[in-house]
Amino acid sequence: MSTKSATVHARMTPDLKQEAEGILKQLGLTATDAVSLLYKQIIWSRGLPFDVKIPNQETLEAIESVKKKQDITSVNNLDELRKNLLD
Numbered sequence: 001m002s003t004k005s006a007t008v009h010a011r012m013t014p015d016l017k018q019e020a021e022g023i024l025k026q027l028g029l030t031a032t033d034a035v036s037l038l039y040k041q042i043i044w045s046r047g048l049p050f051d052v053k054i055p056n057q058e059t060l061e062a063i064e065s066v067k068k069k070q071d072i073t074s075v076n077n078l079d080e081l082r083k084n085l086l087d
Contacts, residue, residue, distance in 0.1 A: 008035055 017031075024034050041049035055063070065071050075081045 020034075021031055024031060029037075038049070073084055075084060
């Protein structure tokens with residue numbers, strides 16, 4: 001097994017780093033673990049292990065609507081959800 005001696009440098013906002021590392025900590029992972037997992041997935045997938053797409057106009061509008069908390073319907077249980085979906 002080879003020793004870990006290569007280094008990857010990445011710049012990002014402190015908030016992004018802090019939030020992501022908080023989630024990784026809950027998962028029992030370090031930033032190094034996460035980057036290594038990402039690189040392994042890139043190799044196994046022969047590309048990024050997730051879709052990278054530019055959202056269409058309808059999706060962009062839906063995202064903005066949610067950010068502004070517009071057109072959101074709340075339900076209290078599964079029956080209400082079914083009723084709303086079927087109406």
